[in-house]
Amino acid sequence: MRGASPSKPDTVFRVRKELTSVALAIGISVFLIYALPIADYLADWGALADIATGLTVSLSFLFIAISSGFSSLKISQASPPSTATDANPEKGSPGNVTPLTVLILLAALGLCSLEWYLHRDDRNPFLASSRPEANVDTWLTADGYAMLLDGHIAQNDGTFLLPMLRMFTGDARPAPSEFDARAGHLYFVSFLVPWLGTYWAFAGTNLVFWWLAVVSVWWLGNRNWSEKSIGLIGAVLVATSQGFIFMGTAPQPHAVAFGLFGVLLVAHDLLLNRRLDASFSKAVRFGWATGSSGLIYFVHVPSLIYLWLAMPLRTHWRVMVIGTLTALSILTVWQIIGSYLGLSFSGGNSALATEAVANWVTIFRGGLQNIAAWGHYSRPRGTMLGAFWYPWWILAAIGWWKSPRIARNWAMVVLIAAFAPALLFTTRFQLPRVAFFAYPGMLLLASVGIDEIAKLSSRIVSSFASGTAPVRREAYIATVISILVALATVTNRDLITGSLRFAVNFHYALGTEW
Amino acid sequence: MIPRHIGRMSAGIAALILVVAIVDTPWETAVARGFFVVSIGFGLIAGSGLIGARTQFATAFVILTLAVAQRLPGQAVSNPPSPNWTRTISDTSELAEHRFSLTETAWKAALSKSATTSLLVCAEAVLDQPDAMTVTIATNNGTVTRVVGAEDAHGAHPRPDRGGFYRMPIQRDLFDRAGEATVTVSTSKTLTPPLRLCGTHSIRPGVDPNASRFFSGTEWITPPGPTSHTRWLIELRLADQRGRTILAWY
Numbered sequence: 001m002r003g004a005s006p007s008k009p010d011t012v013f014r015v016r017k018e019l020t021s022v023a024l025a026i027g028i029s030v031f032l033i034y035a036l037p038i039a040d041y042l043a044d045w046g047a048l049a050d051i052a053t054g055l056t057v058s059l060s061f062l063f064i065a066i067s068s069g070f071s072s073l074k075i076s077q078a079s080p081p082s083t084a085t086d087a088n089p090e091k092g093s094p095g096n097v098t099p100l101t102v103l104i105l106l107a108a109l110g111l112c113s114l115e116w117y118l119h120r121d122d123r124n125p126f127l128a129s130s131r132p133e134a135n136v137d138t139w140l141t142a143d144g145y146a147m148l149l150d151g152h153i154a155q156n157d158g159t160f161l162l163p164m165l166r167m168f169t170g171d172a173r174p175a176p177s178e179f180d181a182r183a184g185h186l187y188f189v190s191f192l193v194p195w196l197g198t199y200w201a202f203a204g205t206n207l208v209f210w211w212l213a214v215v216s217v218w219w220l221g222n223r224n225w226s227e228k229s230i231g232l233i234g235a236v237l238v239a240t241s242q243g244f245i246f247m248g249t250a251p252q253p254h255a256v257a258f259g260l261f262g263v264l265l266v267a268h269d270l271l272l273n274r275r276l277d278a279s280f281s282k283a284v285r286f287g288w289a290t291g292s293s294g295l296i297y298f299v300h301v302p303s304l305i306y307l308w309l310a311m312p313l314r315t316h317w318r319v320m321v322i323g324t325l326t327a328l329s330i331l332t333v334w335q336i337i338g339s340y341l342g343l344s345f346s347g348g349n350s351a352l353a354t355e356a357v358a359n360w361v362t363i364f365r366g367g368l369q370n371i372a373a374w375g376h377y378s379r380p381r382g383t384m385l386g387a388f389w390y391p392w393w394i395l396a397a398i399g400w401w402k403s404p405r406i407a408r409n410w411a412m413v414v415l416i417a418a419f420a421p422a423l424l425f426t427t428r429f430q431l432p433r434v435a436f437f438a439y440p441g442m443l444l445l446a447s448v449g450i451d452e453i454a455k456l457s458s459r460i461v462s463s464f465a466s467g468t469a470p471v472r473r474e475a476y477i478a479t480v481i482s483i484l485v486a487l488a489t490v491t492n493r494d495l496i497t498g499s500l501r502f503a504v505n506f507h508y509a510l511g512t513e514w
Numbered sequence: 515m516i517p518r519h520i521g522r523m524s525a526g527i528a529a530l531i532l533v534v535a536i537v538d539t540p541w542e543t544a545v546a547r548g549f550f551v552v553s554i555g556f557g558l559i560a561g562s563g564l565i566g567a568r569t570q571f572a573t574a575f576v577i578l579t580l581a582v583a584q585r586l587p588g589q590a591v592s593n594p595p596s597p598n599w600t601r602t603i604s605d606t607s608e609l610a611e612h613r614f615s616l617t618e619t620a621w622k623a624a625l626s627k628s629a630t631t632s633l634l635v636c637a638e639a640v641l642d643q644p645d646a647m648t649v650t651i652a653t654n655n656g657t658v659t660r661v662v663g664a665e666d667a668h669g670a671h672p673r674p675d676r677g678g679f680y681r682m683p684i685q686r687d688l689f690d691r692a693g694e695a696t697v698t699v700s701t702s703k704t705l706t707p708p709l710r711l712c713g714t715h716s717i718r719p720g721v722d723p724n725a726s727r728f729f730s731g732t733e734w735i736t737p738p739g740p741t742s743h744t745r746w747l748i749e750l751r752l753a754d755q756r757g758r759t760i761l762a763w764y
Contacts, residue, residue, distance in 0.1 A: 132762040133759055139668065139678065141636075142718070148717070166591045167542065167546060171590060173540065190584055191584050193584075194589055195583055196589070197592065198592040263561075289561055295550070295554065337549050338546075
C-alpha cells in the first residue's frame with residue numbers, strides 16, 4: 001500500500017475506483033431486485049430498501065476488493081516510504097515512552113475497566129441478550145442462556161471451554177470439544193485461574209486484550225493520521241465500543257481475538273509496511289503472529305485478507321505467500337498435536353463455515369433469483385448495522401471523505417478484511433461479532449468524522465465569539481467530548497434504560513427493520 | 515550494549531518459561547503447554563522486541579511470572595452446577611410450589627405497561643397427554659386452576675423426551691395490587707407415566723432462596739438440585755400489546 005513512487009504516488013485504492021465500485025454495486029443491486037420472484041416481503045418498502053442496501057454494500061466491498069487486486073498487480077516497483085506515501089513517517093515510533101504516554105495508557109485502562117466492571121455478571125450484554133425480554137430466544141428461562149461460574153452468572157457457552165482449561169491447569173486429561181481449535185484462548189486464561197478463579201480469569205483476560213485493542217488503535221491513529229487527536233478519539237471509541245462491552249466479561253475468546261487483530265495490524269505496520277526490506281524472516285514473523293492469534297479464534301482470516309490486500313501484490317507476493325503458509329502451518333501443527341492428544345477438531349465453527357460455503361454453492365446454482373434473495377434472507381445490512389449502528393457509519397463516511405488518501409486506503413483494507421468473512425458467513429449465521437473485527441478501521445474513520453465536526457463547530461463558534469485560539473480550542477474539545485459521550489450513551493443504553501436493543505442487534509443482527 | 519544484554523536475558527527467561535511450563539505435569543498438559551509456550555509465548559516475546567529491548571524483557575518476565583503462577587496451588591477451575599434438573603412427581607399427593615414476590619418495583623412497572631400475562635411451567639417427557647399436569651395460581655384476588663397438556667406447549671423445545679415450557683394465559687386482574695402469587699403443580703389423576711418437573715438455579719438478587727419447595731406427601735422439603743439456591747422452572751411472563759415479552763419473572 002505504501003510501496004509507491006514518491007514522484008507518482010500510486011496506491012492500491014483510488015477514490016474514483018471506490019466511487020465507481022459503489023455506483024456499479026447500486027446498479028447491479030437494483031437489477032437483482034427485479035430478478036426476485038414475487039414474494040410478500042417485496043410489498044414492503046422498508047424490506048425492499050433493506051435488500052437494496054445489503055446488496056449494494058456487499059457488492060461495493062467486493063468490487064473495491066477486486067479493483068484493489070488489479071491495481072495491486074500494476075504496481076511493479078517498491079520504493080521507500082516518503083511524505084507522499086507514508087502518512088506520518090515521524091510518528092508512531094515504538095519505544096518512545098513519555099509521562100503523557102503513561103498517563104494515556106493508564107486512562108485507557110481505567111476507561112476499559114469501568115465499562116468492563118459495569119457490564120459484569122447478569123449485565124453482560126452477551127448473556128442479557130439471550131433473556132426472554134430480548135424477544136429472540138423466548139423459550140429460555142428468565143435468566144437466559146446462563147451458567148453459574150464461581151457463583152457468578154455467566155454466558156453458558158463457557159461451559160464447553162472448561163475441559164480444555166482443566167487440561168492446561170493440569171487437572172484433567174484432554175477431552176474433545178467443538179472448541180479445540182481455540183485452545184490458545186484457554187492457555188491465556190489458565191495463567192489467571194489460580195489467582196482469580198475461573199470467572200474473573202476469563203473476564204481478566206478479556207480486559208487485558210480490550211486494553212491492548214485501545215492502545216493499538218491509538219498507535220494506528222497516530223501512525224496513519226497526522227493529527228494527534230485522531231488516535232486519542234479512536235482509543236475512547238474502542239474503550240466504549242459495542243463489541244468489547246458485549247464480550248467484556250463473557251467466558252469466550254472474542255474479546256481476546258478482537259484485541260489481537262489490532263495488535264496484528266500494528267505488527268504488520270512495524271514488520272512489513274514501514275520497512276522496505278520485507279524479508280523472509282519478517283514475513284515468517286508476521287505469519288507466526290497471525291497463526292498464533294488464529295489459535296485463539298478466527299483472527300487469522302481477517303489478518304490474512306489484510307496481508308494480501310494491504311501491499312502491492314506484484315512486489316510483495318512472496319511475503320504474502322510466506323506469511324500465509326507460516327500462519328497455516330502453526331494452525332496445522334496444533335491440529336496434529338491436538339489430535340495426538342485426543343482432541344477432535346470437529347464441529348463448531350469449522351463445520352458451520354463449511355455449511356456456509358455449501359449454501360453459497362446452492363445460491364449460485366439457483367441463479368440471480370437466489371443471489372438477490374440472499375440480500376433478504378441473510379440480512380447483510382443487519383449484520384453490518386449490528387456491529388456498528390448508524391451514527392458510526394455516518395461519522396466513518398465523513399472520516400473517509402476527509403482523510404488523507406493513504407489513511408483512507410488503509411482503513412478500507414481493514415474494513416474489507418473484516419466484513420468479507422462476516423458477509424460470507426451470513427448464509428449460515430448472521431454474526432455482527434465477526435464484522436466487528438473492522439473496529440480499527442471503522443472507529444478511526446469515525447474519529448476523523450468527529451474531528452471534522454469539532455473543527456466545524458470551532459469555526460462556527462469563532463465566527464460568533466472573539467475567535468481567539470483558546471475559544472476555538474474549547475469549542476473543539478467540547479464538541480468532541482459531547483459526541484463521545486453521546487456515542488457512549490448509545491453503547492451503554494442497556495445500563496441507562498435497561499434496553500437490550502443494541503445488545504440484541506450485536507448478538508443476532510437486525511432483521512428488515514430500520 | 516544494554517539492549518543486547520537485556521536481549522540475552524530475555525532469551526534465557528524464555529527458555530525458563532518452557533521449563534516451568536512442562537516440568538512435573540501430566541504429559542498431555544506438558545505437550546499442550548509446550549506448544550503454546552513456543553507458539554504464543556515465544557511469539558509475544560519476539561514481537562515485543564519490535565517495541566524495544568526493555569519491553570521485550572518486561573514481556574518475558576511477565577510471562578514467566580504467569581507461568582509460575584499457573585503452577586502455584588490456588589483456585590481450581592470451577593465446575594458449574596447443572597442448570598437443568600428434574601424431579602419426578604409420581605403421586606397425586608406430591609406437590610411442587612413456587613411463591614412469587616410481586617412487591618418489587620421492576621414487577622410493578624412492567625405490570626403497569628403489560629397487555630397480557632401468562633404463567634410458564636417447564637416439564638419433561640410426559641405431556642404428550644392432554645391432561646398431564648394440574649397448575650393452580652393463587653393471589654389475594656382469587657385462584658385459577660387449570661389442567662395443562664400437550665396443546666399448551668410453548669416455544670421451540672417442548673417434546674415428550676425433552677424439557678420445555680407449557681404456557682397458561684392468566685387474567686391480568688389476578689395480579690392487581692397483589693403482593694404475592696403462589697403456584698402449585700401436581701399430577702393429573704389419570705396420569706401415566708409420571709410427570710417430571712424441571713428445576714434450575716435461583717440467581718436473581720432479592721429472590722427468596724426458599725421460594726420453591728416440594729411436598730413429598732408427608733412433609734415440605736426444598737427442591738432437589740445441585741446448589742442451595744434452586745427453584746422450580748415456573749415463571750411469569752408479561753407481554754406488551756404487540757406480544758413482546760417485557761418481563762420474565764420468578
